[in-house]
C-alpha cells in the first residue's frame with residue numbers, strides 16, 4: 205500500500221540524514237502522503253483520538269506519580285493531598301481518571317465501527333487481533349490504576365478481580381497468593397500493581413506501533429468495504445484531508461472530555477472510593493468501573509464460579525476469532541440488510557448488559573442478564589456464521605469512486621491530489 | 622551438516638541439542654527468582670499466627686479479628702444456632718460437611734470471613750444474616766448457615782476453617 209517512499213528531503217542535511225536513517229521518509233509516507241480512502245466518515249477519526257488519549261494518560265500519569273505514594277498507609281492520603289495541596293493536582297487527577305473513561309468511550313466506538321464495517325475481514329485479521337490485544341492491555345491498565353487510590357472500591361474491586369484466579373482448578377489458590385504476595389490484597393499487591401500500572405501503557409504504545417504498521421501494510425477499510433483500486437480516483441492524501449478531519453473530531457471529543465473533567469468529574473466514579481480501604485468490611489454494593497460492567501454482568505449471569513469466570517474471559521477472547529466466525533463475503537454492514545438488524549441488536553445487548561452489571565444480582569436482573577448473555581455469545585457463534593450463508597447482500601459498487609459518485613448523484617468533483 | 626542419508630546423528634547434532642538444552646536450563650534458572658519474588662515474603666510469612674481473647678464475646682454475637690490481612694469470624698453460638706447447624710441433612714448441602722468436622726467446641730465457630738466466591742466479607746450483623754441465620758454476602762448474594770457452610774448462591778465452598786487451637790477457655794490461637 206504505502207510502498208517504498210519517494211520522499212526526498214529538501215535540505216542537504218536532511219538528505220544526509222535520510223540516507224542513514226530514513227525516519228523522515230517513514231513519517232512522510234505514513235502520515236502525509238499516505239493514501240486514505242476518500243469515503244471515510246467520522247467513525248474513522250477515533251484511531252487518532254485513541255492515540256491522543258494514550259499520550260494524555262501517559263503525561264498525566266507521569267506527573268501524578270511525582271506526588272503519589274504506593275503504600276497501604278499512605279496511598280489514600282497522598283491522593284487526597286494531590287486533590288487539595290498539589291498545584292493543579294485536582295485537575296491532573298480528574299484529567300487522568302476521566303481520561304481513562306474517555307479512552308474507553310473511544311475504544312468502544314472504534315471497535316463497534318470495526319464490527320459494523322467488517323474491518324476484521326481478510327486481509328485485516330492481524331490488525332484486528334492486535335487491536336483486541338490493545339483492548340485487553342487497556343482493561344488491565346485501567347483495573348490496576350483503579351486500585352491505586354486505595355479507596356473501598358479500589359480494594360474490593362481488586363479483591364474480587366484477583367479472586368477470579370481462585371476459580372482455576374488445583375493451582376488457583378497458589379496463583380492468587382502469588383499475585384497478591386500475601387494471603388489477601390495488601391501492601392505487596394499495591395506496590396506491584398503500581399509498578400505494572402506504570403509499565404503497561406508503554407506496552408500498549410508498543411502494540412499500537414504494530415497496529416499502525418499492520419494498518420499501513422493492508423490499508424484502511426472504509427464505509428463501503430471496497431479496497432482502493434485506483435489511488436487517484438479512490439483515495440486522498442492523509443495530509444491535509446485526514447489530518448484536518450481527525451483534528452476537528454478530536455476537538456469535539458475534547459469538549460466532551462473537558463465537560464466531564466470540569467463539570468462532573470466524579471460522575472463516572474463511585475462515592476465509596478472516597479472512603480479509605482477497609483479489609484474488614486465490604487461495601488454493600490460493589491461495582492466495577494463502567495467500562496467493565498457488561499463483562500461483570502456476564503460473570504454474574506452464570507450460576508457457577510468457574511463457569512462465570514470462563515464466560516467472562518470468553519466473552520472478550522471470542523473477539524479475536526471474529527474474522528473466522530463471520531462467513532459473509534461482503535465486508536461492509538452497509539450492504540448487509542440482515543446483519544444490520546442483528547448488529548444493532550448486539551449494541552443494545554451490550555448496553556443492556558452494562559446496565560445489568562450495575563444492578564444487584566437478584567431476581568429479574570439475573571434472568572435478563574442470562575438472556576442477554578445468550579444473545580451475546582449467539583451473535584458470534586450462531587448468527588454471524590449462518591448469516592454469511594442465508595443473507596442476500598445488496599450489490600456492492602465496483603469501486604470507492606463509484607460508491608461516492610452514486611451517493612452524490614454522479615455530481616462529485618474529482619478529489620484534489 | 623547432517624544429510625538426510627545419514628541415519629547416524631553427527632557430533633554437530635549432539636552439540637546443537639546440548640547447547641540448546643543448557644541454554645533453556647539457564648533461562649529457567651534466571652526466570653525462577655523473577656517469578657518467585659512475587660510470592661509472600663519472609664515478613665508476611667512471619668505474621669502467620671495470632672492470639673485472641675474471646676472472653677468478651679457475648680452469646681449470639683460475632684467478633685471479627687484480622688489474621689494474615691483477612692477477617693476471621695469468631696462466633697459464640699447460641700444453643701438454637703448449634704441445633705440449626707447440626708440438624709441439616711448432609712444431602713441438602715452443596716459442600717457437604719458435618720458441623721462436628723468444622724468446630725472444636727460447639728459453642729465456638731471460627732471461620733475465615735472471606736466469601737469463597739470472589740472474596741468479599743459476608744455480613745453477619747444481627748438482622749442481616751440471610752435466610753440461614755449465618756452470613757449473607759452482599760457482593761453476589763451467597764448465603765451461609767450457622768456453621769459457615771454455603772447454602773445458596775454462587776460460592777462453591779464453605780467458609781474456610783483456619784488452623785486454630787484453644788490455649789485456655791478464653792484464649793484462642795489462630796494460625
Ligand code: HEM
Nearest residue numbers: 261262265266268269272297301304346349350352353405
Ligand atoms: C493506558 C493508560 C492509562 C489508563 C487507562 C490509566 C487509568 C487509571 C485509573 C482508572 C486510575 C484511577 C484514577 C482514580 O480514580 O483516582 C489511575 C490512577 C493512577 N495512574 Fe493511571 N492510567 C494510565 C496510564 C498511566 C501512566 C502511564 C502512569 C504513570 C507513568 C499512571 C499513573 C497513575 C497514578 C500515579 C495513579 C494514582 C493517582 C490517582 O489515583 O489519581 N497512569 N490510572
Ligand code: FES
Nearest residue numbers: 736738739758761
Ligand atoms: S463474593 Fe460473595 S457472593 Fe460473590
